[in-house]
Amino acid sequence: MIHARGLVQTFHTGKGKNRKAVQAVNGVDLDVEEGEVVGFLGPNGAGKTTTLRMLTTLLTPTAGTATVAGYDVVTQSVQVRRSIGYVSQVGSTFSGAYAGDEVVDHGMLYGMRRPAAIARGHELFEQLQLDGLWKRMPKNMSGGQKRRLDIAMGLIHDPTLVFLDEPTTGLDPQARANLWEHIEGLRSRKGATVFLTTHYLDEADVLADRIIIIDKGDIVASDTSDNLKAQVSGDLVDLEVAGDNQVAIARDKLASISDSVEVEGHHVRGRVARAGRVVPGLLRDLDAAGVSLDSIEVARPTLDDVFLTLTGRSLRDAEADATPEGPADPGDPPYDEAGPDSGTTSPALEGADR
């Protein structure tokens, strides 16, 4: 569905002598197969939105090639646009227009006839729990409703490939969980391929079959969430031993399957790959050796652990690093990455669009 080779995007920031090229995306290779749900994960400023905008024909790559839904993003941009749905992070509807009108007009720009667009719009409103909001203006909607309306806009022409850019940013936990259900429904109900960017680990974990991690413009990993976790850190096994004299035995037993055992009081901890497979054996061994446990805890590694192992920084630190040197670019909607032609607008308006 998506095949990208060596995608590069270079922006220019600063003026005069300070003008310099910033490579937002350094040569990204991506493959997404039909029916997959792929999570594109990375800290703010890593190049997520820039990559997405190149794949959706909104930004011409500085170098490299990409085919999306079988068409080249540069030479066949119209066919690409016809095949994909795009839900941007800034929204897509005018605050003072009726929600239903916006969706119908959007469908008609895809070449749909008005009656077809109206019928499809009502169907989507129902599926996305927006019934009764056809004549509501977006400015009078909740954050969650507005995001669902954006998704309806992106789906009006029944695309087989849907791009979602940070779909749940800024939503409260309930609205997020609700939106997750709808995103899961995209594939289960429609068989759509979904490519979503996020900087929430739990979101990628819940929704995606496969996770692609981007950091500083480079892809650093691409695998299932489980494999990524197994590969880099293993599960944390924490045994609380009942008696003092049993701590050493427990430590030796755990050390036979883990090479990073720590002891702290009655607690014996170590990381093991695929704990589910080895812990039953461990428990039998401990039982046979007469060790009794007060508690046992097995914690799956989080994607935060994965990111830390891959890049040497935690996601949170990476976010702090990624704050661009200059003020955010006014030349583009308030995305998380610097946009093109930062250097062409006067400093006076920087941040004016926030």
Next chain:
Amino acid sequence: MNTYLRECSVVFRRQIRMNLRNPAWVLIGIMQPVLYLVLFGPLLKPLVGSFDSGTTNAYTFLVPGLLVQLGMFGAFFAGFSLIGEWREGVVEAERVTPASRSALLVGRLTRDILQLLVQALILVGLGYAMGMRGSMSGVLLGILLTLLVGGACAAASNALALTTKSEDVMAPVINIVMMPILLLSGILLPMTIGAGWLQRTSDFMPFRWIVDGVRDAFVGNLDTSGVMWGTTWALVLFGLAFWWGTSVFRKENA
């Protein structure tokens, strides 16, 4: 072509629907020329005979200038609503559809030109009511030139809006551009009563030729060099601004 017209009309109808929800704009736009007509027109009455402008009727002299002014000023502010739409992601959502980039502009320009037509008819009607005399064909040509100028200014305003993406930048830019245009176009008083150097300077102002052209047309002289130059300049400005506007909508992608 059929698809293209359909796309233009989808964009146009969407824009008109939003305008009709807030019709105050049309009235605010017409207020300024109406005030000039009512409050400044009488001041011209004793002077207009000395202008050598082909008419001794103050309103036949004033209305053409006000028409062009309406075309310029009203349309120059058209871009402000586009900044609001851009900020809410509407422009991006439209650009991600297969619709032609120039249809996104043409749909909006059609709205601006239609709005200008309504205002122009109100102004001309009011002019007639106050005693203006003008030939029907000349008035029609004058309105047509006004719509061309308005279309050019609206296209430029939309282009400027998507380039600056900030009302705070756009407002001063428009002010800086408008002042010399207003003063050097002979909208309120003819440039011919000015000093030689001022007349030479105004020769470089395309809008002056358009104002002169519309004035000649209203008087009924359709074959003057003024009408020819005015029409030429109106077409040239419209062509340039349209090209600029389309290229801005096309920008940032292939």
